[in-house]
Amino acid sequence: MGIVLASASPRRKELLERMGLDFTVRVAPLDETIDPFSNPADEAARVASEKARSVYPYCHDGDIIIGADTIVVCDSLVMGKPRSEADAFSMLRRLSGREHQVMTGLSVLTDTYEETVTVTTTLRMRHLSDEEIRAYIATGEPMDKAGAYGIQGLASMFVVGLDGDYYNVMGLPICTLAMILRKCGVKLLNC
Numbered sequence: 689m690g691i692v693l694a695s696a697s698p699r700r701k702e703l704l705e706r707m708g709l710d711f712t713v714r715v716a717p718l719d720e721t722i723d724p725f726s727n728p729a730d731e732a733a734r735v736a737s738e739k740a741r742s743v744y745p746y747c748h749d750g751d752i753i754i755g756a757d758t759i760v761v762c763d764s765l766v767m768g769k770p771r772s773e774a775d776a777f778s779m780l781r782r783l784s785g786r787e788h789q790v791m792t793g794l795s796v797l798t799d800t801y802e803e804t805v806t807v808t809t810t811l812r813m814r815h816l817s818d819e820e821i822r823a824y825i826a827t828g829e830p831m832d833k834a835g836a837y838g839i840q841g842l843a844s845m846f847v848v849g850l851d852g853d854y855y856n857v858m859g860l861p862i863c864t865l866a867m868i869l870r871k872c873g874v875k876l877l878n879c
Contacts, residue, residue, distance in 0.1 A: 689750040689751065689752065689873070690710075690711070690712060690747075690748060690750075690751045690752070691704075691709055691710065691711035691712075691751070691752050691754065691869075691874070692711060692712055692713070692714050692743060692747050692751050692752070692753045692754065693711050693712070693713045693714070693754050694714060694715065694716070694739040694740050694742065694743040694753055694754060694755040695713070695715065695739060695754075695755065695756055696713070696715045697756075697859055697860075699838075699840070699858045699859045699860070700756060700859050700860045701713060703855060703858060703859070703860045703862060704754075704860070706862075707862065707865075707866065707876065708876070708877075709874075711754075714743040714746055714747065715743070716739075716742035716743050716746070717742075718735075718738055718739055718742050720735050720739075720757060720768070722735065722759060722766050722768065724766060728759060728761045728764075728766050728791055729791050729793075729806040729808065730806070731759070731766070731793075732757050732758070732759050732791045732792060732793030732806050733793035733794075733795070733804045733805065733806045734793065735755075735757035735793055736755045736756050736757045736792075736793030736794055736795040736804060736806075737755060737793070737795040737797075737802070737804045738755070739755030739756070739757065739795070740753045740754065740755030740795040740796070740797040740802075741755075741795075741797065742755075743755075744797060749799060750798070750799060751798070751799075752796060752797075752798050752869065752872050752874065753795075753796070753797040753798070754794070754795070754796055754865070755793075755794075755795040755796075755797070756792055756793060756794050756795070756859060756860055757792065757793045758790065758791070758792040758793075758834045758856075758859045759790075759791050759792075759834050759835075760779075760783075760788055760789070760790050760791075760834045760835030761788060761789045761790075761791060762782055762783055762786060762788035762789075762835075763782070765782070767779050767782075767834060767835045767836070768834050769831070769832055769833060769834055769836075770830060770831060770836045773825050773831075775836070776825050776830045776831060776836040777821055777822070777825060779830075779835055779836040780816060780821045780824070780825070780830070780836050780837065781816075781818075781821060783813050783816075783835065783836075783837070784813060784814075784815055784816040784821070785813065785814065785815035785816070786812070786813060787810060787811065787812045787813075788810070788811055788813070788835070789808050789809065789810050789811075790808070790809045790810075790811060790834070790835070790852075790856060790857045791806050791807070791808050792806065792807050792856050792859060792860065792861055793805075793806045794806070794807060794860070794861055794864060794865060794868070796865070796868045796869065796872065798872055801871070801872060803868050803871070805864060805868075807852070807853055807856045807861035807864050808852060808856075809850055809851065809852030809853050809854070809856045809857050810850065810851045810852060811839075811847055811849070811850045811857065812847070812848040812849050812850070813846050813847060813848060814846055814847075814848050816846060820846075824837075824842060824843065824846075827842060829841050829842055829843070830843070834859075838858075839854070839857045839858060840858050
């Protein structure tokens, strides 16, 4: 039995390493487009499940596959990764001084089991000046992150508070994942 991460995200890889898991990374090309007319939580779960299912044919019998997809939702607008610096600016301007939700769809798939959930964390950002937003974008940090910010990086200076799982905001709800992995027979903390 091996663990396979169906994601190229360096943050998800880092979080699995922090959990002490041995795993491999397999990524299959997948259209991660979210349907703007569907429920965002359902869409995050759908994409996470599709990621896991897309690598399943390339895995061994007994492997445990983890798929995840993170989106940011503010005023019913779904924000994925910015396509340009102008897009990042628009996202950060919308989030400035506001509350929003980060939703991560998480799917764990085996030969005989699949569990897919969406975990939601609510964040509050302080007001950001246009100058701060431009300076943050110039670091390059927001360009590969949903909502155009990384809470674990420089954007930690923008977050006033959060309700929910901090690691969910990084892209992988660790507590929820640990509970699902235990159901699959994975030992964590040597027990």
